[in-house]
Amino acid sequence: MAGRRVLVFPSSAELGPVLAQLVTSRAGKAIGSHGRFTLGLSGGSLVSMLSKELLALSELDCSKWLVGFCDERLVSFDDPESTYGLYKSQLFSKINIPESGILTIDCSLPVNECAEDYTRKLKEVFPDDDFPVFDLLLLGMGPDGHTCSLFPDHPLLEETKKIVAPISDSPKPPPQRVTMTFPVVNSARCVAFISTGGSKAPVLKEVLEDGEASPFPAARVVPTKGELFWLVDEPAAASLTIQVERLGSGAKL
Numbered sequence: 001m002a003g004r005r006v007l008v009f010p011s012s013a014e015l016g017p018v019l020a021q022l023v024t025s026r027a028g029k030a031i032g033s034h035g036r037f038t039l040g041l042s043g044g045s046l047v048s049m050l051s052k053e054l055l056a057l058s059e060l061d062c063s064k065w066l067v068g069f070c071d072e073r074l075v076s077f078d079d080p081e082s083t084y085g086l087y088k089s090q091l092f093s094k095i096n097i098p099e100s101g102i103l104t105i106d107c108s109l110p111v112n113e114c115a116e117d118y119t120r121k122l123k124e125v126f127p128d129d130d131f132p133v134f135d136l137l138l139l140g141m142g143p144d145g146h147t148c149s150l151f152p153d154h155p156l157l158e159e160t161k162k163i164v165a166p167i168s169d170s171p172k173p174p175p176q177r178v179t180m181t182f183p184v185v186n187s188a189r190c191v192a193f194i195s196t197g198g199s200k201a202p203v204l205k206e207v208l209e210d211g212e213a214s215p216f217p218a219a220r221v222v223p224t225k226g227e228l229f230w231l232v233d234e235p236a237a238a239s240l241t242i243q244v245e246r247l248g249s250g251a252k253l
């Protein structure tokens, strides 16, 4: 697929520093061109890897960052399933991001209202865009091929109008969530998937090698104008037969 880069690292130990470098390089570029860096975060295994790698940098200035969530679980912030709660304890409390730079859901609302409220928050900070254009979205992919909270065979895969959608029947617990839709994901300037571990190998092969014929949600991530990276480790890449780039921890993106 034109423009897509599939980057394979020996292990997540080599992948992690390159993820941090990608974030800081796109942050520098965004702040230089429009004065702020808009970053969309996913949950799951990304939380601890990203937190660890960003905190390992000798200099990290997040004062001009605006962080949103690609999806969020509708649970209270002190629940161990809360993506915001995990980032708060592992990352946000340790960096200089202003509170106004973190767009959280209102977890006291019912799921439909929560999605509407998060849509309103995103529209406020992206007043000029029909669909918010994030500088960088960091995505994960489950072993079932889901990304954000967009699950295989779910009607939300066909959503074309909403910015944020509610889901109350997520096959992966917790069942109630809100998620960015594909039009938002595919409007980003840069999208990077981070996928590690052998449990991802079979689905990764189908997503990357079957192209648009693939039924998996992650295969529908094709930014219209932006960059697309897949950062994967050897165990996740074990079944791939396409051409990939093999990199080490010093790679610059």
Ligand SMILES: O=C1O[C@H](COP(=O)(O)O)[C@@H](O)[C@H](O)[C@H]1O
Pocket (backbone or CB within 6 Å): 041, 042, 043, 044, 045, 046, 070, 071, 072, 073, 139, 140, 141, 142, 143, 146, 147, 148, 149, 172
């Ligand atoms: O439930 C979720 O799962 C995906 C994938 O997580 P991973 O642990 O397999 O990397 C994640 O990207 C998403 O944000 C989360 O809500």
